[in-house]
Amino acid sequence: MNRRLTAVLLVAAAVLTNVAFTALGTIFNYPDVLKEPVGDVLAAFRASRTAVAAWFAVMAFSAALFAPIAVGVGRLSTRRVMRLAVPVGVAAAVAQVAGLLRWPLLVPGYAAGAASADPAVAAAARDSFATAHLILGNVVGETLGYLLTSAWTLLVLAALGRVIAGRWFTALGAVSALLILAGVLSPLDLPAIDMANFAGYVLWSVWLVAFAVLLVRRTRTPASPPPVSPAVTVN
Template sequence: MNATVTAAVLLILLPLAFNAAFAALAAKFDYPDILRRPTGEVLERFRQGGSALILLWWAFAMTAVLLAPLAVLLAGVLHSADPLLLSLGSTVGVLAALVQFLGLVRWPFLVPYLARAAGEPGASEARKEALDVVFQAFNRYLGVAVGEHLGYLFTGAWSILVGAAIMQSDTVPAWLGLVGIVVGAVLALCSLEFVGPFERDGWKVAAALTPVTYIAWSLWLVATGVAMLL
């Protein structure tokens, strides 16, 4: 399997794996709506999910890792584009994979401990309050700041760079490059959902755009992968 075919397969596999894991979490854990509920309820639902839910979160985190080899492979496949653009794109793509992984990996490793501690018989109110602070602090830091803010920002930037490289290359139709630039720009805009004046409650425009943009981003990846195979 050459680099072009491998990159094409990853372009198709990544969004399929990501959306499958996301849909499974929505069905089994009511994610992401459950994050708006009290910490005690979230941890209780997590504890009820057992090992299957932990493994599902682990699989979801692993989908983020797929972006790293994809970013590197695409730089080689689109070799006729500007070398500086390709180098920057692969670097930003690896960073996007890293921050999204760091944002998600708390769920299969940190949250199980918090859920067990919250479910211990006779847990005092002071202990429950401490667990609430820890859970919410990690949710805001790793979930919102690292996983969402930096994740959306770097993923959007990578999409823009790949789109520009596609338009300079003859590997796939140029219109796919334009789509990547537009979708990437919107995704980068969505990274501002909890920035500045929106820190507490979030920017409603970004909140509405994010799920639609991720669907468009997934379709763009699949379309680009299919085009590479033709």
């Protein structure tokens, strides 16, 4: 994990996440669809099952990239706070992957079951989806994911200080982290919270790309030659 590879992964994660999110918003009305009754959510999933599952898989892959990203970024500083940031970043990746993979792995079965002619089977499928959505989605993928992602970002900023860039870089990362953290209040169903969380991820994507650019620029900057000692004349 050198700086160039870390930069590539930062950009890839930001781009893939936003492309997948946009695609899911177009074909699945995500995330607004999650506010609909369970039966309607599963019906919408069945209508575009292959595409929806595929794009959630892409989003899960982009989330998984943060495990190696955390390791690569961790090599930028030897400070104790950075040593803490590495496992926090890996944990954030695991939490988000666990939450997102329910869509391609579990939801197809729930969607099929919910369409069963047997009322008992259909009801059981809807209940299973609701349980998975609560535990893997709301608790693990969202609440824990928001918390760990925000924590990783703030820890990285604390560890790097102004080594990478000036105050703008720190401010952008900190603001995006705090807005993402606001997502833990999403169960309160406050429109402002969801908007703040969305804005946080948009700003965070910009921060990730800026981080990557700064890493590449630092990699290309040649090291300054050591100062030449003045010649000493012996009489």
